[in-house]
Amino acid sequence: xxxxxxxxxxxxxxxxxxxxxxxxxxxxxxxxxxxxxxxxxxxxxxxxxxxxxxxxxxxxxxxxxxxxxxxxxxxxxxxxxxxxxxxxxxxxxxxxxxxxxxxxxxxxxxxxxxxxxxxxxxxxxxxxxxxxxxxxxxxxxxxxxxxxxxxxxxxxxxxxxxxxxxxx
Amino acid sequence: xxxxxxxxxxxxxxxxxxxxxxxxxxxxxxxxxxxxxxxxxxxxxxxxxxxxxxxxxxxxxxxxxxxxxxxxxxxxxxxxxxxxxxxxxxxxxxxxxxxxxxxxxxxxxxxxxxxxxxxxxxxxxxxxxxxxxxxxxxxxxxxxxxxxxxxxxxxxxxxxxxxxxxxxxxxxxxxxxxxxxxxxxxxxxxxxxxxxxxx
Numbered sequence: 215x216x217x218x219x220x221x222x223x224x225x226x227x228x229x230x231x232x233x234x235x236x237x238x239x240x241x242x243x244x245x246x247x248x249x250x251x252x253x254x255x256x257x258x259x260x261x262x263x264x265x266x267x268x269x270x271x272x273x274x275x276x277x278x279x280x281x282x283x284x285x286x287x288x289x290x291x292x293x294x295x296x297x298x299x300x301x302x303x304x305x306x307x308x309x310x311x312x313x314x315x316x317x318x319x320x321x322x323x324x325x326x327x328x329x330x331x332x333x334x335x336x337x338x339x340x341x342x343x344x345x346x347x348x349x350x351x352x353x354x355x356x357x358x359x360x361x362x363x364x365x366x367x368x369x370x371x372x373x374x375x376x377x378x379x380x381x382x
Numbered sequence: 383x384x385x386x387x388x389x390x391x392x393x394x395x396x397x398x399x400x401x402x403x404x405x406x407x408x409x410x411x412x413x414x415x416x417x418x419x420x421x422x423x424x425x426x427x428x429x430x431x432x433x434x435x436x437x438x439x440x441x442x443x444x445x446x447x448x449x450x451x452x453x454x455x456x457x458x459x460x461x462x463x464x465x466x467x468x469x470x471x472x473x474x475x476x477x478x479x480x481x482x483x484x485x486x487x488x489x490x491x492x493x494x495x496x497x498x499x500x501x502x503x504x505x506x507x508x509x510x511x512x513x514x515x516x517x518x519x520x521x522x523x524x525x526x527x528x529x530x531x532x533x534x535x536x537x538x539x540x541x542x543x544x545x546x547x548x549x550x551x552x553x554x555x556x557x558x559x560x561x562x563x564x565x566x567x568x569x570x571x572x573x574x575x576x577x578x579x580x581x
Contacts, residue, residue, distance in 0.1 A: 252580070280575060292575050294568065306565055310572040315580070 227346045227356040229326070229376040231369070234361040240382065241324055242272035244357045245279075252278045252319045254311045256304070258328035261286040262293045265324070280315070282307050284328075298332045301341040308345055312352045320355040321345070327360040327369060339371040346375045419449030420456065420479070424504045424518045432521045436493035439520060441502055446482040453480040457507045462489060465498035495522045 232240045237259075245253065257265045262283040266276050283290075284298045294311075296304045308321060323345075329338045342358070349356045358376065360369055373379050425442040433439050445456070455476050462471040471489055489502070500522050505515035552559070 277579075280579070292579065294571060294575070302561060303564060303568065307568050307572065310569050311576070314572050314576040 225350055225353045225355050226378065227349060227376045228358070229369075229373065229379045230357060230359045230382060231362050231379065232359060232382045234363070236382065237325060237359060237361050238268055238272075240359055241322070242269065242274060244322060244359070245269065245274050248320050248355070250275065250278060252315050252317065253280070254282065254308060254315070254319065254321045255279045256282045256284065256308065256321070256323040258284045258298060258323065259325050261288075262290065280311050282311070298329055301329070301333060301337055305341055305344045305348070309348050312348055312354050318353075320357065321349055323356070323358040325360050326358040326372065327363065330369075335371050339375070342372045342375045419447075420506050420514050421446040421448055422504055422506055422514060422516050424502060424516050426502065426518050426520050430520065432523050433491050435491060435495040435497070435522055435524060437491050439489040439491055439502065440486060441489070441504075441518070442484065442486050443504055444482065444484045445477070445479050445506070447479050453478055455479075459503075459505045459507060460487065460489070461503040461505075462491075463501045463503065464496065465500065470495065470500075491522060497522050497524050 230240055230244070255265065259265075260268065262281040263286075265281070266279075269276050269279075281293045282304065283293050283295050284304065287295060287297075294307050296307055298304075312319070312321070326338070326342070329341065333341075346356055348354075356376075362381070423444045425444070427440060427442065430440045439462075443458075445458075447454070455478050458475050458477055460471075460473040460475075461469050464470050470492065473487075473489065477483060477485070491500075498521070499519050501517050501519050503515055503517045505513045507513055
């Protein structure tokens with residue numbers, strides 16, 4: 215992963231499907247692979263506070279991470295809160311961060327399949343396309359994680375929009 | 383005590399007057415009317431200055447009794463004259479007036495009435511046959527509709543239609559409009575967060 219991100223010229227979009235118990239380790243591994251780059255972290259599984267806590271535990275510096283919290287409605291000064299049902303709003307918030315942050319950056323979505331609980335496959339596929347397009351146009355790497363579950367086939371429509379899909 | 387001549391005459395006058403009024407109450411009205419002086423005004427509201435043929439004219443009449451005190455019945459005559467001074471409508475009525483009276487009357491304009499300037503005359507006929515009157519003019523116009531107000535319905539309908547279109551647009555586009563507002567809020571917030579963190 216590290217080698218891949220550092221050697222490429224253009225931005226890459228990657229979907230990582232991993233067992234639920236390994237999800238947190240995968241997130242940590244992805245973030246470490248980006249080194250000290252500035253990142254946008256879309257948190258769909260944990261609140262910004264607990265995600266940040268877990269990352270700090272894994273010795274990851276969160277100072278350059280911008281959180282979009284889709285699980286809590288509590289407003290905080292340095293986080294954007296968007297309901298997981300509002301995919302248009304979520305895509306727009308990502309787009310705003312991508313355009314606002316100068317220099318190299320990445321986007322991490324934890325975990326994409328959660329959106330399928332609240333939205334139809336088509337809506338999630340539409341969202342995935344909008345986000346990967348935006349990131350591709352702005353040379354931003356995208357890593358989306360999805361826990362391996364029995365309903366994995368629900369992600370079928372989403373696969374197409376990522377450059378790579380990795381099962382771990 | 384023996385009553386003197388003056389007190390007997392006073393009692394006689396009082397009884398005689400009372401009997402005379404009791405037998406002929408009109409005498410009282412007539413007596414007052416003979417000494418009455420009325421001021422009469424006729425006002426046609428702006429909405430009724432143009433009346434469709436077949437429509438209805440509305441006028442406000444005000445009578446002020448400045449000649450005598452007491453409630454009296456007066457005969458009131460209305461006439462509408464066409465542009466060539468032919469009387470096309472006549473109306474008579476009796477109204478009771480004390481010090482002043484104001485009322486509204488409507489007049490049906492014939493569907494055959496030709497367009498032009500018409501005159502509404504209002505006259506008070508005194509007991510001695512003398513008259514006091516006033517007049518006001520209005521226009522009869524050729525247009526569809528039954529009342530003078532219908533002529534003005536066009537602009538109101540247009541405003542109503544525009545309002546309805548705007549309301550429908552806002553109703554159907556409310557989600558998009560709301561999202562536009564939210565977009566601005568998100569953009570400003572993201573800008574503030576990034577600026578705060580990265581400087």
